[in-house]
Amino acid sequence: MSGAVQTVALAYCSGAGHTRRLAEHIATGVEAAGARAVLVDVTAMTAADWATLAAAHAILFGAPTYMGSAAAGFKTFMDASSDIWAGQIWANKLAGGFSVGTFPSGDKLSTLVQLTVFAAQHGMLWVGQQEIGAPVDAGKPDINQSGTWLGLGATSVRDKSLMISSGDAETARRFGTRMAAAAQRWG
Ligand SMILES: Cc1cc2nc3c(=O)[nH]c(=O)nc-3n(C[C@H](O)[C@H](O)[C@H](O)COP(=O)(O)O)c2cc1C
Numbered sequence: 001m002s003g004a005v006q007t008v009a010l011a012y013c014s015g016a017g018h019t020r021r022l023a024e025h026i027a028t029g030v031e032a033a034g035a036r037a038v039l040v041d042v043t044a045m046t047a048a049d050w051a052t053l054a055a056a057h058a059i060l061f062g063a064p065t066y067m068g069s070a071a072a073g074f075k076t077f078m079d080a081s082s083d084i085w086a087g088q089i090w091a092n093k094l095a096g097g098f099s100v101g102t103f104p105s106g107d108k109l110s111t112l113v114q115l116t117v118f119a120a121q122h123g124m125l126w127v128g129q130q131e132i133g134a135p136v137d138a139g140k141p142d143i144n145q146s147g148t149w150l151g152l153g154a155t156s157v158r159d160k161s162l163m164i165s166s167g168d169a170e171t172a173r174r175f176g177t178r179m180a181a182a183a184q185r186w187g
Pocket residue numbers: 013014015016017018019020064065066067068069100101102103104105106107108156
């Protein structure tokens with residue numbers, strides 16, 4: 001295990017703010033574990049942002065699910081990363097993913113599969129989530145309500161001051177902590 005502080009980048013896009021809010025909850029969990037979280041809006045990439053991703057120990061990819069797949073802004077970022085793919089610049093970094101939809105399923109899994117394949121093309125090592133919540137674990141009634149393990153799934157709430165439910169927010173913090181711990185272990 002490395003003693004250095006690990007950096008976990010959260011590369012996301014967000015149309016109405018829900019995915020950004022989810023990323024902020026994940027970042028809280030990352031920092032609670034003693035790692036550094038950096039949010040990168042992939043719809044406004046600068047040279048500094050690409051450098052941030054290249055320097056990160058782990059990258060979490062986040063996109064809202066639009067029409068059963070990652071929103072177009074995220075797909076543009078995916079396509080723009082082809083030079084990085086060619087040089088395998090992100091190879092052997094840890095990766096994970098998160099998505100928000102209006103519906104508890106909402107075909108978010110399709111987006112997470114897309115993000116997983118994207119990470120695989122980059123030679124990255126995927127870390128899923130491990131929370132068993134409702135309805136199996138009565139002690140975790142609001143955790144992992146989407147029943148998603150490939151990555152983090154959240155369901156948007158209409159209260160714009162909240163955007164993400166308290167259960168999904170806590171699931172996100174746990175996911176961030178898990179990713180930070182994995183990055184520290186992987187070194
Ligand atoms: C064009 C469009 C397509 C959408 N398609 C889906 C979908 O397939 N499944 C779903 O559950 N929600 C869908 N939604 C809802 C969004 O996923 C949801 O509002 C989410 O919170 C948006 O995240 P954002 O605020 O980060 O953009 C769609 C929204 C838009 C605008």
